[in-house]
Amino acid sequence: MQLSVGLLGLGTVGAQVAERLLAKRREIADRTGVELNLTRVLVRDLERPRGIPRALLTGRPEDILEDPAIQVVVEVMGGEEPARSYLERAIRAGKHVVTANKVVMAIHGPGLLELAGERDVDVYFEAAVGGGIPLISTFKVDLIANEIERIAAVINGTTNYMLGRMASAGISFDEAVAEAQAAGFAEADPSSDVDGFDAAYKLSILASIAFGARVHPDQVFREGIRAVDPLDFRYARELGYEIKLLAYAARTGGRIEARVHPAMIPAHHPLATVEGAFNAVQITGDLVGEVLLWGQGAGGRPTASAVVGDLLDVAHSVRKGAFNRIAMRFDADPPMLPMAEVTTKAYFRLRALDQPGVLAAVGTVFAEEGVSIASMIQKDSVEEGTAELVFTTHPALDAGLQRARSRIAQLEQVKQVCAFLRVV
Amino acid sequence: MQLSVGLLGLGTVGAQVAERLLAKRREIADRTGVELNLTRVLVRDLERPRGIPRALLTGRPEDILEDPAIQVVVEVMGGEEPARSYLERAIRAGKHVVTANKVVMAIHGPGLLELAGERDVDVYFEAAVGGGIPLISTFKVDLIANEIERIAAVINGTTNYMLGRMASAGISFDEAVAEAQAAGFAEADPSSDVDGFDAAYKLSILASIAFGARVHPDQVFREGIRAVDPLDFRYARELGYEIKLLAYAARTGGRIEARVHPAMIPAHHPLATVEGAFNAVQITGDLVGEVLLWGQGAGGRPTASAVVGDLLDVAHSVRKGAFNRIAMRFDADPPMLPMAEVTTKAYFRLRALDQPGVLAAVGTVFAEEGVSIASMIQKDSVEEGTAELVFTTHPALDAGLQRARSRIAQLEQVKQVCAFLRVV
Numbered sequence: 001m002q003l004s005v006g007l008l009g010l011g012t013v014g015a016q017v018a019e020r021l022l023a024k025r026r027e028i029a030d031r032t033g034v035e036l037n038l039t040r041v042l043v044r045d046l047e048r049p050r051g052i053p054r055a056l057l058t059g060r061p062e063d064i065l066e067d068p069a070i071q072v073v074v075e076v077m078g079g080e081e082p083a084r085s086y087l088e089r090a091i092r093a094g095k096h097v098v099t100a101n102k103v104v105m106a107i108h109g110p111g112l113l114e115l116a117g118e119r120d121v122d123v124y125f126e127a128a129v130g131g132g133i134p135l136i137s138t139f140k141v142d143l144i145a146n147e148i149e150r151i152a153a154v155i156n157g158t159t160n161y162m163l164g165r166m167a168s169a170g171i172s173f174d175e176a177v178a179e180a181q182a183a184g185f186a187e188a189d190p191s192s193d194v195d196g197f198d199a200a201y202k203l204s205i206l207a208s209i210a211f212g213a214r215v216h217p218d219q220v221f222r223e224g225i226r227a228v229d230p231l232d233f234r235y236a237r238e239l240g241y242e243i244k245l246l247a248y249a250a251r252t253g254g255r256i257e258a259r260v261h262p263a264m265i266p267a268h269h270p271l272a273t274v275e276g277a278f279n280a281v282q283i284t285g286d287l288v289g290e291v292l293l294w295g296q297g298a299g300g301r302p303t304a305s306a307v308v309g310d311l312l313d314v315a316h317s318v319r320k321g322a323f324n325r326i327a328m329r330f331d332a333d334p335p336m337l338p339m340a341e342v343t344t345k346a347y348f349r350l351r352a353l354d355q356p357g358v359l360a361a362v363g364t365v366f367a368e369e370g371v372s373i374a375s376m377i378q379k380d381s382v383e384e385g386t387a388e389l390v391f392t393t394h395p396a397l398d399a400g401l402q403r404a405r406s407r408i409a410q411l412e413q414v415k416q417v418c419a420f421l422r423v424v
Numbered sequence: 425m426q427l428s429v430g431l432l433g434l435g436t437v438g439a440q441v442a443e444r445l446l447a448k449r450r451e452i453a454d455r456t457g458v459e460l461n462l463t464r465v466l467v468r469d470l471e472r473p474r475g476i477p478r479a480l481l482t483g484r485p486e487d488i489l490e491d492p493a494i495q496v497v498v499e500v501m502g503g504e505e506p507a508r509s510y511l512e513r514a515i516r517a518g519k520h521v522v523t524a525n526k527v528v529m530a531i532h533g534p535g536l537l538e539l540a541g542e543r544d545v546d547v548y549f550e551a552a553v554g555g556g557i558p559l560i561s562t563f564k565v566d567l568i569a570n571e572i573e574r575i576a577a578v579i580n581g582t583t584n585y586m587l588g589r590m591a592s593a594g595i596s597f598d599e600a601v602a603e604a605q606a607a608g609f610a611e612a613d614p615s616s617d618v619d620g621f622d623a624a625y626k627l628s629i630l631a632s633i634a635f636g637a638r639v640h641p642d643q644v645f646r647e648g649i650r651a652v653d654p655l656d657f658r659y660a661r662e663l664g665y666e667i668k669l670l671a672y673a674a675r676t677g678g679r680i681e682a683r684v685h686p687a688m689i690p691a692h693h694p695l696a697t698v699e700g701a702f703n704a705v706q707i708t709g710d711l712v713g714e715v716l717l718w719g720q721g722a723g724g725r726p727t728a729s730a731v732v733g734d735l736l737d738v739a740h741s742v743r744k745g746a747f748n749r750i751a752m753r754f755d756a757d758p759p760m761l762p763m764a765e766v767t768t769k770a771y772f773r774l775r776a777l778d779q780p781g782v783l784a785a786v787g788t789v790f791a792e793e794g795v796s797i798a799s800m801i802q803k804d805s806v807e808e809g810t811a812e813l814v815f816t817t818h819p820a821l822d823a824g825l826q827r828a829r830s831r832i833a834q835l836e837q838v839k840q841v842c843a844f845l846r847v848v
Contacts, residue, residue: 016711020569020711027571028569031568031636031753032568033751033753126566131712132566132567132709132711132712132713132715133715134558134561134562134565134566134567134715137558137561137565137566138558141558141561141733141736141737142550142556142558142561142730142733143556143558143729143733144455144456144732144733144736144737145444145452145728145729145731145732145733145735145736146729147451212455270697270718273694273697285556285729287440287444287556287725287726287728287729287732288555288556288719288720288725288726288729288730289556289719289720289723289725289726290719290720291556291557291558291717291718291719292716292717292718292719293715293716293717293718294694294715294716294717294718295712295713295714295715295716296712296713296714299713301711301712301713302711302712302713304569304711305567305569305570305709305711305712306566306712307569308568308569308711309565309566309567309568309569311569312565312568312569313565313568313750316749316750317746317749319749320744320746320747320749321746322741322744322745322746322749323744325740325741325743325744325746326737326740327457329455329457
């Protein structure tokens with residue numbers, strides 16, 4: 001059985017996909033019964049030397065999108081456009097598509113899947129979230145008998161690497177950015193990672209599939225890690241926590257909650273032990289209980305593992321002439337739980353005048369906002385005549401926590417609310 | 425789309441499967457587009473009161489195996505016979521089968537899969553290993569582009585619970601068995617768990633799929649946890665290890681290595697942190713790198729999650745009339761690496777006379793057997809005039825380690841080799 005493949009893009013992921021298809025064609029065919037023929041590769045610069053035959057390269061998308069011999073289009077260009085339009089053209093031309101594009105799938109995934117259903121072609125996107133970790137198939141197939149209750153994940157390797165360095169080496173956010181850039185983890189403009197956009201795209205894809213509802217990335221509450229201070233890692237350790245960029249989604253009382261923000265996670269929690277550029281996703285289903293999937297969430301080879309896995313799955317369907325085996329359904333406009341109504345624990349660090357009445361004043365604000373204190377630490381501050389106060393709270397409405405935060409900042413005995421973090 | 429299901433067995437798993445099919449039929453249909461109709465249930469005792477309609481129960485297997493209206497047979501009886509014969513009869517009758525039976529799949533899996541290929545029906549067995557953790561589908565679909573290099577797993581929850589209790593409470597093996605029995609984790613005869621049979625069955629299934637080769641449970645080297653002493657947990661902690669029942673398989677120089685035995689695992693290794701009755705499987709593929717899957721490896725509800733997930737996957741194939749989408753291939757007689765030729769690190773604990781020359785004698789034996797020492801601890805023994813010596817080694821051939829073990833035991837200065845454990 002043969003499958004003719006066109007590849008859009010030859011960057012880090014594309015090069016690994018091409019390499020596997022060309023160098024391991026025979027082994028793959030022997031093992032799976034499927035011969036994957038890489039027919040054409042769209043590149044921007046035809047002249048740049050690469051490890052694959054010059055005759056396969058083209059600069060014209062229509063050489064792939066309009067070639068009737070090509071059965072599957074693999075998109076590994078990244079970015080919203082022109083990737084989205086190319087995928088749509090491929091689907092309209094009756095081709096199956098495999099994509100590693102989290103932006104397109106987060107914003108346009110349900111629409112493309114519906115279009116593919118009309119045209120009776122398949123859309124695969126395992127590589128769009130978590131590199132080679134089997135996440136999409138886990139929701140789509142393995143856990144389908146479950147009602148998914150929640151997803152808690154560390155799904156941005158760059159910020160996880162940075163937070164790990166800040167925790168272990170005591171460096172600042174800016175130093176951590178520079179290190180991550182030097183190590184090749186962060187872009188020149190690190191915003192996509194450090195402001196939580198990347199994690200929000202991935203969470204919107206996972207939540208959409210887990211809950212069968214269109215969760216647009218704009219509906220994901222998003223707060224990045226720029227405000228996390230080296231001092232907070234010391235308190236975290238003292239209190240028994242690690243600080244991670246948490247991606248969390250849950251179905252709560254018929255509404256969907258989806259949020260990305262730095263969080264203190266108990267040191268014994270499986271997500272707290274996810275180190276460096278690794279990703280981990282913890283899924284809670286009503287039958288299966290808790291399942292955790294862990295691995296390299298990015299990089300050419302792990303992502304190629306997912307892309308070629310998807311290609312072989314398409315090939316099995318082509319052999320049997322059976323497409324759209326598993327139709328995914330999405331509520332178009334599911335009710336979302338606004339961040340203000342989310343219930344969470346929190347951590348406050350503030351600098352106050354070292355004088356009587358501070359605790360009473362802060363305690364009164366917390367009480368008035370319905371926030372109950374779980375623990376308190378007071379230390380001398382570096383600044384003469386001030387003290388550093390750290391509070392952790394019991395679960396409270398986020399709206400109450402935010403009001404407490406701004407009211408405490410305005411107390412005359414308080415110089416500054418230095419840090420606010422949510423606690424798992 | 426409707427699917428008519430016959431259920432063989434109504435124990436812990438069967439009851440949960442029946443409950444989900446009956447109580448959540450409408451929700452499952454709404455979410456997946458598939459109506460799963462539980463038509464008949466084979467039980468041993470028709471008169472025992474149960475939560476499902478009396479009319480569904482039968483004591484005659486042929487009411488399910490020979491009813492042409494039943495499209496899928498779910499086998500959750502456990503044990504080799506009559507489960508294997510029932511599965512074969514179902515397949516020969518043109519029915520798809522879903523099984524949670526590790527014994528049958530470990531010993532007869534490849535044969536049943538080949539028979540199913542001839543009859544063009546599907547055999548699903550996600551529930552046979554690791555409860556609801558998606559393992560079979562991960563190898564069969566998600567990681568299929570990879571050459572799998574190795575599998576390292578903690579896949580027996582009972583022994584993991586026991587070893588955890590021995591480590592934390594300092595209790596003996598016998599006390600741990602009694603506790604595991606009281607907690608409902610261990611059988612009256614605990615041999616299947618503590619002697620490593622259960623783990624060997626599961627490993628043989630995983631290795632067969634991962635390497636595309638028939639790895640019979642008898643080909644898995646197997647050593648249980650009966651000899652693990654409370655004292656070894658103290659040394660393990662001192663040296664930075666946890667003791668786990670390790671299931672390990674690898675492809676080494678064209679040969680397959682498969683073994684189950686207690687092992688010291690570095691405390692920072694992801695498998696070292698698997699607590700209580702949880703399971704975790706770490707898979708290394710040439711593209712994906714390391715992936716870890718973690719969850720409840722047993723129990724009615726997690727296992728039912730996998731069974732009903734399989735049922736829905738069968739239903740999707742029935743709707744499209746496309747079976748045996750993914751043919752699994754197995755080398756009938758793969759070359760195996762005998763345990764003697766396995767390379768591993770090791771831990772020795774011995775009691776010796778507290779006199780000059782002991783170290784020289786022990787060191788000479790290690791050197792002559794090609795074993796290089798990595799670390800050594802000497803402590804006073806509880807017994808007057810003797811010392812306790814603990815060695816860890818660099819990687820060596822298991823044959824050399826075993827010869828060293830028996831030669832050291834025969835040295836006149838050595839009273840006993842109290843413990844031998846392999847080290848990861």
